[in-house]
Amino acid sequence: MPLKIGVIGTGMIGEDHIRRLTQVLSGAEVVAVTDVDAARAKVVAARIGARQHESGEALIADANVEAVVIASWGRTHSAYVLAALDAEKPIFCEKPLATSVEDCLAIVKAEAALGRRLVQVGFMRRFDASYMAMQRLVAEGRIGAPLMFHSVHRNVSVPASYIPAMILDDTCVHDIDISRWLLADEVAAVTVKSARRNSKGRPDLADPTLVLLEMAQGGLVDIEISVQIGYGYDIRGEVVGETGTVTLATGQPVDLRSAGAVSGHVPEDWRERFIGAYDEEFRHWLTAAAAGGATGPSCWDGYAATLVTTAAARSRASGKTQAIALVQKPALYA
Numbered sequence: 514m515p516l517k518i519g520v521i522g523t524g525m526i527g528e529d530h531i532r533r534l535t536q537v538l539s540g541a542e543v544v545a546v547t548d549v550d551a552a553r554a555k556v557v558a559a560r561i562g563a564r565q566h567e568s569g570e571a572l573i574a575d576a577n578v579e580a581v582v583i584a585s586w587g588r589t590h591s592a593y594v595l596a597a598l599d600a601e602k603p604i605f606c607e608k609p610l611a612t613s614v615e616d617c618l619a620i621v622k623a624e625a626a627l628g629r630r631l632v633q634v635g636f637m638r639r640f641d642a643s644y645m646a647m648q649r650l651v652a653e654g655r656i657g658a659p660l661m662f663h664s665v666h667r668n669v670s671v672p673a674s675y676i677p678a679m680i681l682d683d684t685c686v687h688d689i690d691i692s693r694w695l696l697a698d699e700v701a702a703v704t705v706k707s708a709r710r711n712s713k714g715r716p717d718l719a720d721p722t723l724v725l726l727e728m729a730q731g732g733l734v735d736i737e738i739s740v741q742i743g744y745g746y747d748i749r750g751e752v753v754g755e756t757g758t759v760t761l762a763t764g765q766p767v768d769l770r771s772a773g774a775v776s777g778h779v780p781e782d783w784r785e786r787f788i789g790a791y792d793e794e795f796r797h798w799l800t801a802a803a804a805g806g807a808t809g810p811s812c813w814d815g816y817a818a819t820l821v822t823t824a825a826a827r828s829r830a831s832g833k834t835q836a837i838a839l840v841q842k843p844a845l846y847a
């Protein structure tokens with residue numbers, strides 16, 4: 514029997530997840546949807562033959578909903594995660610887990626109290642074939658101890674709903690999580706600097722931004738975040754080790770050489786660049802959720818990333834480096 518799923522949030526990424534759950538992957542049925550934009554949710558519900566609920570809480574309480582996908586605006590995630598944990602339903606929560614450390618810790622505490630994992634967080638880069646190959650080579654010691662990681666995260670543009678804080682807690686959060694994962698380390702300190710503003714973009718966005726992570730074992734990570742670059746969705750990465758480097762593939766199949774020029778395709782957005790990773794992260798989630806649990810990126814990972822983005826915001830405001838101190842890790846996440 515397919516897993517009966519309710520989806521909270523029918524915006525850009527929520528619609529894409531509904532597409533993969535209903536058209537790409539097997540073992541899933543979307544039986545309920547909701548969105549703050551009720552008209553949009555109504556169109557989606559009619560198209561897939563799902564029930565429309567007035568709120569996320571009502572969707573979670575629906576006895577016909579066996580598992581929950583949270584793809585609403587990041588600032589609304591924590592209430593829905595806590596409600597679904599209370600209902601003991603498996604959860605896929607898009608990143609960030611929550612945008613405040615307090616909300617993340619409340620979720621970690623609630624899941625730890627249950628004594629079993631129910632939440633997978635949407636850090637999809639961990640399921641990208643090239644990032645997975647990078648992590649495997651670093652873990653195997655093929656470049657010696659990792660010393661630095663250079664990360665570049667460029668968006669074409671951002672929607673009107675994108676607020677300045679999201680540069681760190683909605684965009685850079687991916688680079689922070691993948692840094693922890695690739696280097697198998699925690700962040701000990703963070704420093705944020707903003708460059709001369711991109712005059713082609715919105716005046717309220719400190720764009721581009723440079724984030725420096727000092728890792729607990731001594732490694733350094735530099736992250737460029739550009740959210741109005743215009744030319745394409747461009748994600749780059751290179752881990753520098755004692756004896757070699759490993760570089761992220763562009764994700765594109767070919768470069769064209771013709772008429773004395775080299776050209777290639779730059780993806781339009783994250784749905785295109787990470788389509789394989791999104792499918793794989795949902796295959797992973799469906800398997801665990803069908804068994805009543807969760808694996809993969811955890812609430813602890815969500816908390817650790819938000820702890821860094823919150824400290825990064827303090828660094829941007831103060832101009833000073835901010836130290837990071839994690840709480841004691843619950844045994845559930847050992």
Ligand code: ISE
Pocket residue numbers: 668683684687783
């Ligand atoms: C968006 O929510 C994502 O998760 C994308 O991966 C990221 O590149 C973009 O900046 C975010 O707004």
